[in-house]
Amino acid sequence: MEDFFGxxxxxxxxxxxxxxxxxxQMLFTRREGFRRGAGTMHLAWGLEQADKLGIxxxxxxxxxxxxxxxxxxxxAVRDLPLDRERWNLTPEDTITCMLRPAQTNPGTAV
Structure with a gap:
């Protein structure tokens, strides 16, 4: 796991x-929760914290x-190259590093 998450x-x-x-951190939603707003709700909370800090x-x-x-x-900033064979991944299993710039008006709701 250290090699993978490292x-x-x-x-x-x-x-x-x-x-x-x-x-x-990674966000996982159970299949029955897909397209029901659970992921958006958790993400909005995290982004609100970043906005309060202006970072x-x-x-x-x-x-x-x-x-x-x-x-x-x-x-998207970059795709992470992963050893697909070692981790039993498919071409669809792509991990992308993503960055959301600091908001110019900290403290606003997402």
């Missing part, structure tokens, strides 16, 4: 370095989650 940590360091930012937000997105993050203002 790649995320290295990418985060390369992208944001020592810059203050909010790191949003950018960073996360790693799956192919499935990426459209939600893009709607919420995240921009």
């Amino acid at each position: 790649r995320f940590k290295v990418a985060q360091q390369e992208i944001v370095g020592e810059q203050a930012h909010v790191k949003l 950018p937000a960073y996360l790693e997105a799956s192919r499935m989650g990426r459209p939600l993050y893009e709607r919420m203002g995240f921009q």
